[in-house]
Amino acid sequence: MTDSCLPVQGSPGSPYTRKMLAVLRYRRIPYRFLQSENDDLPKPKVGLIPIFYFADDHGELQAEVDSTPIIRRLEEEYPGRSVIPADPAIAFINNLLEDYGDEWLTKAMFHYRWHYQDDIEMAGSVLPHYQDVTQSDGTIAAMKKMFSERQISRLYVVGSNDTTASVIEDSYKRFLHCLNNHLKELPFLMGTRPASADFACFGQLTQLTQFDPTPAKIAAASYPRVHAWVSKMEDHSGLDPAEDGFVSTTGFPSTLRTILKEVGRTYVPVMLANAAAIDQGLDEVTTEVDGKPWAQEPFPYQAKCLQWIRIEYARLDDDDKNRVDEILKDTNCEQLFIK
Ligand SMILES: N[C@@H](CCC(=O)N[C@@H](CS)C(=O)NCC(=O)O)C(=O)O
Incomplete structure (x- = not known):
C-alpha cells in the first residue's frame, strides 16, 4: 500500500x-x-x-x-508499546476487564443516553452533525427525530428497561467510586502503563463522564479525578511506559480486586444468565443482580464473548490458572468458569 x-x-x-x-x-x-x-x-x-x-x-x-x-x-x-500484559495471568485479568468495559459499561452508556429527556435531547441534537456539520437545520431536525426514535427503540438490546434502570445506574456509580479509589494508587487499571482494559473503559467513559448530561453530572460532582483521567487517556502518545509497568500477581493491588468484585456483582450474573438463556433457547434472560431483578432479551454476541473468555481461561497453564484463581477468589468472577 x-x-x-x-x-x-x-x-x-x-x-x-x-x-x-x-x-x-x-x-x-x-x-x-x-x-x-x-x-x-x-x-x-x-x-x-x-x-x-x-x-x-x-x-x-x-x-x-x-x-x-x-x-x-x-x-x-505493529511491535512495541503493547497494551497486552506479557504475563498470561495478568493478560487474562486485563481481557476480563476489557470485556467488562465493552459489554457492561456500554449498558450504562446506552441507557443514560436514550432514557433521560436531557440526554436524548443532547445526543439527538449533536450526533447528527458528526456526519457533516454543514447540513441544514431542517435536515438535522429530521435526522434527530429518526435517530433518537431508532436508538430508543433499541434500548432493549443492552437490557435497559424499567426493571433494570436502577441496577445499571447504581453499578455506574459504584464503578466510578471504585475506579476513583484505584486511581489514587495507580494511573491505569493494570499498573503504570495503559492496557486494553483501560482503553475499553475509557471509550465508554468518554461519553458517560463528558458528553451525556445525566451521567456526566454525577462524574463531575463526585469524581473529578476520573473526569481528568478520561481526558488524559485520549492521547498518551507522549507517555514512556516502563517495561515492567503492568501489575503482577504478587502484590496485586487491592483497589483492582475491588473493581473485580464490582465486575463479579453485575457483569458476571448477567453474562451467565444470558448464555444460559441462549443455550436453552429462551426468549428472555432473567436473573438477579445485587439482589434486584434483571430481565432482558438474550444478546447472542455477549454469549460469544463469554465463550471467548472461557476458551482463554482453558488455555492457561496450571501455574497461570492458579494465579488467576487466587486473584478472582471471592470476587464472584470465578463463577464464569464453573459449569
Ligand atoms: N463489539 C464491537 C461493538 C461496536 C459497536 O457496537 N459500535 C456501535 C457504535 S459505538 C455501532 O456501530 N452500532 C450500530 C449502529 O449504531 O447502527 C466493538 O468492540 O467494536
Whole structure:
C-alpha cells in the first residue's frame, strides 16, 4: 500500500471508536480517521463502527470490525508499546476487564443516553452533525427525530428497561467510586502503563463522564479525578511506559480486586444468565443482580464473548490458572468458569 496510514472509519460519539483512536495514538500507529462513509471502501460483514481497513496479501483493503480482536491484530502487526500484559495471568485479568468495559459499561452508556429527556435531547441534537456539520437545520431536525426514535427503540438490546434502570445506574456509580479509589494508587487499571482494559473503559467513559448530561453530572460532582483521567487517556502518545509497568500477581493491588468484585456483582450474573438463556433457547434472560431483578432479551454476541473468555481461561497453564484463581477468589468472577 502506498499510504502507510491505517484508515479507520468511526465517529466521535461512538465509545468503541474513541477506544480505538486512543489505542492508535498511544501505540503511535499512523492512521487516518474517516468521519463519514466512503463508498469506495469495502463494507464490513457487520454494520458497526469503528471499521478498520487492513490491506490483505494482495494489497486489497478488507473491512474489519470488533475492537477486541483488532487490538490483538495490531499487536502482531505493529511491535512495541503493547497494551497486552506479557504475563498470561495478568493478560487474562486485563481481557476480563476489557470485556467488562465493552459489554457492561456500554449498558450504562446506552441507557443514560436514550432514557433521560436531557440526554436524548443532547445526543439527538449533536450526533447528527458528526456526519457533516454543514447540513441544514431542517435536515438535522429530521435526522434527530429518526435517530433518537431508532436508538430508543433499541434500548432493549443492552437490557435497559424499567426493571433494570436502577441496577445499571447504581453499578455506574459504584464503578466510578471504585475506579476513583484505584486511581489514587495507580494511573491505569493494570499498573503504570495503559492496557486494553483501560482503553475499553475509557471509550465508554468518554461519553458517560463528558458528553451525556445525566451521567456526566454525577462524574463531575463526585469524581473529578476520573473526569481528568478520561481526558488524559485520549492521547498518551507522549507517555514512556516502563517495561515492567503492568501489575503482577504478587502484590496485586487491592483497589483492582475491588473493581473485580464490582465486575463479579453485575457483569458476571448477567453474562451467565444470558448464555444460559441462549443455550436453552429462551426468549428472555432473567436473573438477579445485587439482589434486584434483571430481565432482558438474550444478546447472542455477549454469549460469544463469554465463550471467548472461557476458551482463554482453558488455555492457561496450571501455574497461570492458579494465579488467576487466587486473584478472582471471592470476587464472584470465578463463577464464569464453573459449569
Ligand atoms: N463489539 C464491537 C461493538 C461496536 C459497536 O457496537 N459500535 C456501535 C457504535 S459505538 C455501532 O456501530 N452500532 C450500530 C449502529 O449504531 O447502527 C466493538 O468492540 O467494536
